[in-house]
Amino acid sequence: xxxxxxxxxxxxxxxxxxxxxxxxxxxxxxxxxxxxxxxxxxxxxxxxxxxxxxxxxxxxxxxxxxxxxxxxxxxxxxxxxxxxxxxxxxxxxxxxxxxxxxxxxxxxxxxxxxxxxxxxxxxxxxxxxxxxxxxxxxxxxxxxxxxxxxxxxxxxxxxxxxxxxxxxxxxxxxxxxxxxxxxxxxxxxxxxxxxxxxxxxxxxxxxxxxxxxxxxxxxxxxxxxxxxxxxxxxxxxxxxxxxxxxxxxxxxxxxxxxxxxxxxxxxxxxxxxxxxxxxxxxxxxxxxxxxxxxxxxxxxxxxxxxxxxxxxx
Amino acid sequence: xxxxxxxxxxxxxxxxxxxxxxxxxxxxxxxxxxxxxxxxxxxxxxxxxxxxxxxxxxxxxxxxxxxxxxxxxxxxxxxxxxxxxxxxxxxxxxxxxxxxxxxxxxxxxxxxxxxxxxxxxxxxxxxxxxxxxxxxxxxxxxxxxxxxxxxxxxxxxxxxxxxxxxxxxxxxxxxxxxxxxxxxxxxxxxxxxxxxxxxxxxxxxxxxxxxxxxxxxxxxxxxxxxxxxxxxxxxxxxxxxxxxxxxxxxxxxxxxxxxxxxxxxxxxxxxxxxxxxxxxxxxxxxxxxxxxxxxxxxxxxxxxxxxxxxxxx
Numbered sequence: 358x359x360x361x362x363x364x365x366x367x368x369x370x371x372x373x374x375x376x377x378x379x380x381x382x383x384x385x386x387x388x389x390x391x392x393x394x395x396x397x398x399x400x401x402x403x404x405x406x407x408x409x410x411x412x413x414x415x416x417x418x419x420x421x422x423x424x425x426x427x428x429x430x431x432x433x434x435x436x437x438x439x440x441x442x443x444x445x446x447x448x449x450x451x452x453x454x455x456x457x458x459x460x461x462x463x464x465x466x467x468x469x470x471x472x473x474x475x476x477x478x479x480x481x482x483x484x485x486x487x488x489x490x491x492x493x494x495x496x497x498x499x500x501x502x503x504x505x506x507x508x509x510x511x512x513x514x515x516x517x518x519x520x521x522x523x524x525x526x527x528x529x530x531x532x533x534x535x536x537x538x539x540x541x542x543x544x545x546x547x548x549x550x551x552x553x554x555x556x557x558x559x560x561x562x563x564x565x566x567x568x569x570x571x572x573x574x575x576x577x578x579x580x581x582x583x584x585x586x587x588x589x590x591x592x593x594x595x596x597x598x599x600x601x602x603x604x605x606x607x608x609x610x611x612x613x614x615x616x617x618x619x620x621x622x623x624x625x626x627x628x629x630x631x632x633x634x635x636x637x638x639x640x641x642x643x644x645x646x647x648x649x650x651x652x653x654x655x656x657x658x659x660x661x662x663x664x665x666x667x668x669x670x
Numbered sequence: 671x672x673x674x675x676x677x678x679x680x681x682x683x684x685x686x687x688x689x690x691x692x693x694x695x696x697x698x699x700x701x702x703x704x705x706x707x708x709x710x711x712x713x714x715x716x717x718x719x720x721x722x723x724x725x726x727x728x729x730x731x732x733x734x735x736x737x738x739x740x741x742x743x744x745x746x747x748x749x750x751x752x753x754x755x756x757x758x759x760x761x762x763x764x765x766x767x768x769x770x771x772x773x774x775x776x777x778x779x780x781x782x783x784x785x786x787x788x789x790x791x792x793x794x795x796x797x798x799x800x801x802x803x804x805x806x807x808x809x810x811x812x813x814x815x816x817x818x819x820x821x822x823x824x825x826x827x828x829x830x831x832x833x834x835x836x837x838x839x840x841x842x843x844x845x846x847x848x849x850x851x852x853x854x855x856x857x858x859x860x861x862x863x864x865x866x867x868x869x870x871x872x873x874x875x876x877x878x879x880x881x882x883x884x885x886x887x888x889x890x891x892x893x894x895x896x897x898x899x900x901x902x903x904x905x906x907x908x909x910x911x912x913x914x915x916x917x918x919x920x921x922x923x924x925x926x927x928x929x930x931x932x933x934x935x936x937x938x939x940x941x942x943x944x945x946x947x948x949x950x951x952x953x954x955x956x957x958x959x960x961x962x963x964x965x966x967x968x969x970x971x972x973x974x975x976x977x978x979x980x981x982x983x
Contacts, residue, residue, distance in 0.1 A: 364745045373749065377707040384697065394690040398974040399712070399758045400724075400773050402981045411713075412727040413735070415772075416762075420981055422726070429974060429983075432677045436686065444758065445712045449729075459728075460713050626983065661711040661742060668715045668733055670742075670939065 364660070371497035372650050372657060375490065378497075379646060380443060382489035383464050386482055392466065393437045396444060397429035409448045411459070422447035425639055427569055430467035431600070431628075434635050439468040443642075453665055454542065455654045456592070458643055460663040467637035472581040472599040475636035476557060479585060479595065480515045483555055483640070487511040490649065501650045507553075508649070516556040520565075520579070523548060523558055537562050545592035552588035559583045570598040571606075585640065587648035594645050597638025604628035677973070684810035685963050685970060688803065691810075692958060693756060695802035696777050699795055705779065706750045709757060710742035722762045724772070735760035738952055740882055743780035744913070744941075747948050752781040756955075766978055767855065768967045769905070771956055773976040780950035785894040785912040788949035789870060792898060792908065793828045796868055796953070800824040803962065814963045820866075821962070829869040833878075833892070836861060836871055850875050858905035865901035872896045883911040884919075898953065900961035907958050910951025917941035 363369060384394070400413055400420050410421035426433075426442050433440040442465045450457040466482070468475060490498065491508040498505055518526070527534045527544055534544060540558075559582065560573060566582040573579035585595035601607045607628055643658035656662035661670065676682060697707075713726055713733050723734035739746075739755050746753040755778045763770040779795070781788060803811065804821040811818055831839070840847045840857055847857060853871075872895065873886060879895040886892035898908035914920045920941055956971035969975035974983065 364749050370749055373708065373746075374706065376709075380707055381697075381701060384694075388694060393687065394693055395686065395973065396689075396758075396775060398773060398976060400760070400976050400981065402983070414725040414727075415981055416764075416978065418981060433686075433973070436677050436683055445709075447713070451729075460711060462709060660708065660746070663711060663713050665729065668713065668728055668731060670715070 362660075367500050369657075371500040372646065372652070373660060374497050375494055375501075375650055376642070376646055376658065378490055378494050379486055379642065379649070380464075382486045382493075383443065383482060385489075386485040387441045387466070390439075392439045392441045392468075393433075395426075395433045395437075395440045395442055397423065397426045397433075397442060399423050399445065409450070411447050411449055424448060425463065426465050426467060426637070427600075430465075430637055431635060434467050434469055435633070439466070439470075441466045446639075451665060456542065456644070456647075458655055458659060458662055458664065461644075461659070462642040463639045464642060464645075465637065465639040466597075467635065469633050470636050471634050472559070472583065472636055475597060475599070475638055476517070476559070476583055477514070479583075479597065479638050479640075480513045480555075480557075483515075483585070483645075484511050484513050486645070487649075503649060503651050511554045515554065515585075516552060517559055518556065519559050520561045537564070539565050542592065545586065546590050549586050549588055549592045550590045552586070554588055555594075556586055556588065557583050558586065566596070566598065569600050571601050581636075583638065585638070587644070589648070589651075591644070591648040594648060595638055595640035597636065599634060599636040602628075602632045602635055675973075680813055682970075684813040685959065685965070686973060687810050688807055688814075688963055689955070689959055689971065691803055691807050692799055692955065692962070693777075695799045695806075696756065696795060698802075699798040700754045700779070703752075705752045705754045705781075706746070708739075708746045708750075708753045708755055710736065710739045710746075710755060712736050712758065724760050724762055737761060738776065739778050739780060739950070740913075743778075743950055744948060747780050747782055748946070752779070752783075754779045759952075764978060769855065769957070769960075771968055771972060771975055771977065774957075774972070775955040776952045777955060777958075778950065778952040779910075780948065782946050783949050784947050785872070785896065785949055788910060788912070788951055789830070789872070789896055790827075792896075792910065792951050792953075793826045793868075793870075796828075796898070796958075797824050797826050799958070800962075816962060816964050824867045828867065828898075829865060831869065831871050833871055833874045850877070852878050855905065858899065859903050862899050862901055862905045863903045865899070867901055868907075869899055869901065870896050871899065879909070879911065882913050884914050894949075896951065898951070900957070902961065902964075904957070904961040907961060908951055908953035910949065912947060912949040915941075915945045915948055 401423050413420045445460055446463045447460055450459050487508040491505045495505055524536050560579045561582045562578055563580055566580050570580040570582045582598035584593050586592055587594045643655050646658035647655045652658055714736050726733045758773055759776045760773055763772050800821040804818050837849050873892045874895045875891055876893055879893050883893040883895045895911035897906050899905055900907045956968050959971035960968045965971055
């Protein structure tokens with residue numbers, strides 16, 4: 358036992374086995390569908406003012422820990438058309454919640470395609486994972502009191518709500534929420550309780566999502582973005598969208614968001630490839646496991662979770 | 671093109687495809703043989719005086735980047751008997767060589783077994799990877815001027831030399847090498863040129879390998895350790911051994927090597943599990959690819975290599 362964790366308990370063994378089976382199912386689907394596995398760097402150079410990166414002492418330089426395959430995804434997509442990576446990711450998270458780890462694994466996909474296509478890819482992948490587990494992890498699911506039928510009933514297409522619709526639903530329900538704000542945990546939780554399978558929220562306003570995402574062609578106040586949410590109150594477990602694919606648009610957006618171009622030269626250089634539509638998404642492995650295994654705290658989804666207060670063992 | 675890299679070249683695409691195929695072959699073999707995929711932490715707490723760890727600013731604490739699944743492997747092995755991890759690894763490497771990255775991926779296996787068994791596992795895994803590529807990566811191998819027959823002829827059992835034998839061979843060949851010293855690059859390279867398939871060196875002296883390894887039962891000056899070397903002059907691509915499995919032996923060895931027990935409490939705690947033999951190995955993915963793809967510099971095996979002088983892009 359370390360801290361409050363008993364590694365030898367049947368419950369913890371079942372969670373760790375499901376973790377392995379989720380990864381195997383994801384890779385099977387991705388490999389069979391022609392995605393090439395790639396690795397971006399974990400240690401990345403200056404990220405300017407982007408919040409949330411852990412700092413690494415890299416010889417006499419400052420460096421940071423990755424938050425995802427962006428912007429490296431673009432070179433891989435230029436080479437192979439469709440790629441994926443499954444790798445650790447890091448985020449300085451100062452809140453004590455049941456939903457955040459500072460170190461987590463992500464399943465990330467990037468592809469030459471538009472937003473609608475990447476949403477369909479994401480639902481195919483998640484449905485495949487759920488259906489695989491419903492066949493190959495029955496013993497572990499039973500141990501965790503997750504009904505096999507809950508995973509069988511995950512059906513494509515997943516319900517899709519726009520951000521506009523979400524605000525409307527929540528306002529009608531009496532929540533004090535205004536258009537343009539980030540959906541906080543209470544709102545996400547409430548929304549997620551209305552569903553019994555994963556669902557999407559699309560087209561978040563500019564400012565709510567990262568500056569990589571392309572603006573909506575007809576409504577420039579929106580981005581071509583998508584979040585994947587788990588049902589039953591679990592909330593967000595993935596995010597993605599269609600990337601900006603023109604250098605001048607990126608430069609303009611960086612100027613608007615006051616991001617120093619000097620520090621971002623390495624990113625801007627990635628835009629040299631001829632313009633092509635590129636979309637992608639990232640699913641937090643531990644979030645997906647938290648929902649599938651019905652875990653109260655996300656730390657149970659990781660054998661050695663890293664939290665604000667805990668780095669031991 | 672970034673620096674000297676053209677991502678769109680046929681050569682670089684072939685290397686990246688082989689990288690994906692090596693991983694797929696490794697996982698197939700491990701999954702089919704009952705190994706459970708696990709993840710240790712990337713950010714680890716104080717490592718005392720262990721050299722070679724990058725420092726991370728973890729809120730108001732100092733933390734470090736992992737150098738492998740040790741000592742976490744032990745808890746996973748206690749739960750599952752045999753496990754593997756494929757994940758990024760970090761080492762401060764101040765030398766400018768054609769063989770070192772500061773960030774690399776490792777294929778790591780840990781198991782309830784003795785040294786001889788883990789050597790056999792390692793040769794089965796490496797042979798499987800080579801034979802898989804000889805069938806599934808013919809186009810890429812041709813592009814890289816690697817003969818398919820070079821991979822077909824990788825046969826179990828791999829040649830095994832003891833460290834004693836290696837010193838003897840090198841001394842007879844006129845090298846100025848004495849028993850007890852680490853095999854430097856020149857020696858490793860020379861030895862490796864004598865082979866046309868991967869081979870092992872076993873039983874390194876105490877002090878040449880990490881303190882985790884058990885002493886030889888009959889010759890306490892040796893450890894139950896094993897390095898995997900590539901042929902054709904490429905040299906070391908993996909290392910492993912049988913771990914110390916008794917708490918009192920570990921404490922004694924830590925005292926001998928002047929490792930502070932205070933900082934290592936988290937490691938010592940792992941020894942609480944009832945004694946069982948545990949062995950493991952780690953193969954450097956980029957080293958394996960460097961040999962398979964006949965690359966002059968290891969940086970070609972990684973899309974965004976991290977080196978002493980280079981962290982961009």
